[in-house]
Amino acid sequence: MSKNIYVTQPSLAPIAEFIEHLKPAWETGILTHNGPILQNLEAQLTNKLGVSYLSLVTNGTVALQMAIKALELEGEIITTPFSWVATVSAIKWESCTPIFCDIEPDTFNIDPSKIESLITDKTVAIMPVHVFGVPCDIEAIQAIAHKHGLKVIYDAAHAVGSTYNNQSVFEFGNISATSLHGTKLFNTAEGGACITTSQELDAKLRRIRFFGHDEAKEVIEDGFNGKMTEVHAALGLANLKYYDVVLEDRKTKYLKYLELLNHIPQISFQKTSSGGANYSYFPVVFESEELLINVIKILEGCKIYPRRYFYPSLNSMEKIIKDISYVPNAISISKRILCLPLYYSLSMCEVDRISTIIKKALHDSASNSIDR
Numbered sequence: 001m002s003k004n005i006y007v008t009q010p011s012l013a014p015i016a017e018f019i020e021h022l023k024p025a026w027e028t029g030i031l032t033h034n035g036p037i038l039q040n041l042e043a044q045l046t047n048k049l050g051v052s053y054l055s056l057v058t059n060g061t062v063a064l065q066m067a068i069k070a071l072e073l074e075g076e077i078i079t080t081p082f083s084w085v086a087t088v089s090a091i092k093w094e095s096c097t098p099i100f101c102d103i104e105p106d107t108f109n110i111d112p113s114k115i116e117s118l119i120t121d122k123t124v125a126i127m128p129v130h131v132f133g134v135p136c137d138i139e140a141i142q143a144i145a146h147k148h149g150l151k152v153i154y155d156a157a158h159a160v161g162s163t164y165n166n167q168s169v170f171e172f173g174n175i176s177a178t179s180l181h182g183t184k185l186f187n188t189a190e191g192g193a194c195i196t197t198s199q200e201l202d203a204k205l206r207r208i209r210f211f212g213h214d215e216a217k218e219v220i221e222d223g224f225n226g227k228m229t230e231v232h233a234a235l236g237l238a239n240l241k242y243y244d245v246v247l248e249d250r251k252t253k254y255l256k257y258l259e260l261l262n263h264i265p266q267i268s269f270q271k272t273s274s275g276g277a278n279y280s281y282f283p284v285v286f287e288s289e290e291l292l293i294n295v296i297k298i299l300e301g302c303k304i305y306p307r308r309y310f311y312p313s314l315n316s317m318e319k320i321i322k323d324i325s326y327v328p329n330a331i332s333i334s335k336r337i338l339c340l341p342l343y344y345s346l347s348m349c350e351v352d353r354i355s356t357i358i359k360k361a362l363h364d365s366a367s368n369s370i371d372r
Contacts, residue, residue, distance in 0.1 A: 005354070007307040010182040010189075011246045011344040013238035021234035031230050034210065038233040041188075044240055049160070049168045051195050053202035056228040056236075057209050060157045060179025060192035064090035064127075066226055067153045067175040067194055070204045075124035079155075080110040081315040081330040083129045087155050088314050088321070091127065099123070100315045100325040106271035108132065108283070108333060112140035116148075125151040130159040130169055132309075132339075133185075133278040134270060138164050138172045153177065156195075160186045161247050163276030170195035175205075180236065185250060185280040186243055188236035191228050246344050247278065253342055253351055254279035260355035266291060266362045282342045283309065284358075289335040291365060296338065298361045304354055309339045 180191035212223030
């Protein structure tokens with residue numbers, strides 16, 4: 001009997017190695033509050049990713065909220081409607097207003113050419129998303145931000161390992177916020193991080209994640225509980241050993257999918273040439289939503305479960321968004337995009353099988369259209 005194949009599975013070190021990293025916590029009794037395991041992971045990640053300042057936090061959503069709070073933003077934040085709902089949740093929880101800018105139809109990232117028309121006297125920042133780990137047009141975004149005196153927070157939830165001009169994408173903007181959730185290329189089960197090139201901002205972020213305490217344990221500003229535990233940090237240390245292997249594995253399987261599916265006329269793929277993508281997802285765009293739904297049914301009948309990332313587009317979520325923006329590219333892509341299974345324990349035989357099923361489904365669909 002064939003096993004279920006899901007869109008993703010966590011990449012995990014052997015449990016014995018995780019336990020070894022946990023032992024110091026049992027010996028010291030320190031489980032949180034900026035403990036030695038967390039400090040070790042922060043130092044190793046900072047070095048591994050080649051970033052200036054990195055502070056680990058509870059999750060990627062909290063990282064976004066901390067970035068908004070650290071920059072003391074009040075007003076409108078221009079962002080993308082093609083993202084996970086956490087992008088908007090973070091903006092709203094910090095009492096700011098999301099303003100949606102349409103996306104580029106090939107990269108799925110925010111379209112810089114459409115940003116300036118949305119800037120008003122209430123605009124305080126731009127929050128682009130490196131969608132599926134593909135870097136945004138950072139130079140164009142920074143030029144707009146500089147011209148209008150705006151802050152830039154990158155939602156870099158997908159972007160561990162992504163580069164731009166041979167640097168980590170985390171090194172751009174005022175603050176980058178990433179996720180270390182179990183579904184990500186590198187994970188701590190639940191977790192996130194704020195990254196900045198400013199020592200002053202880094203110190204502020206560290207205060208915010210611990211109720212506003214400074215190093216003397218005095219409360220000097222508003223904060224909340226955004227701390228990562230030693231348990232999560234220990235898993236991160238165990239998984240970090242396999243970071244390069246996992247990164248290369250994703251790229252190999254991504255390119256294999258592309259080789260197998262590249263010549264099918266009913267589908268297209270995300271443009272990745274704008275920078276160093278990390279190949280952490282494999283999205284496919286179908287000619288129509290009808291075609292997508294048909295392929296999903298066929299795959300699920302074979303116990304293969306892809307995901308419609310990101311559907312629906314955020315601007316259409318009327319229960320949480322008051323202003324329904326006109327963003328035709330985001331709406332169109334969100335209805336036709338599907339992420340195929342891609343993770344470390346997925347075998348090449350399974351990649352081949354998934355691709356074969358999709359090719360047959362699309363071939364049959366094309367044949368049926370001709371017969372009509």
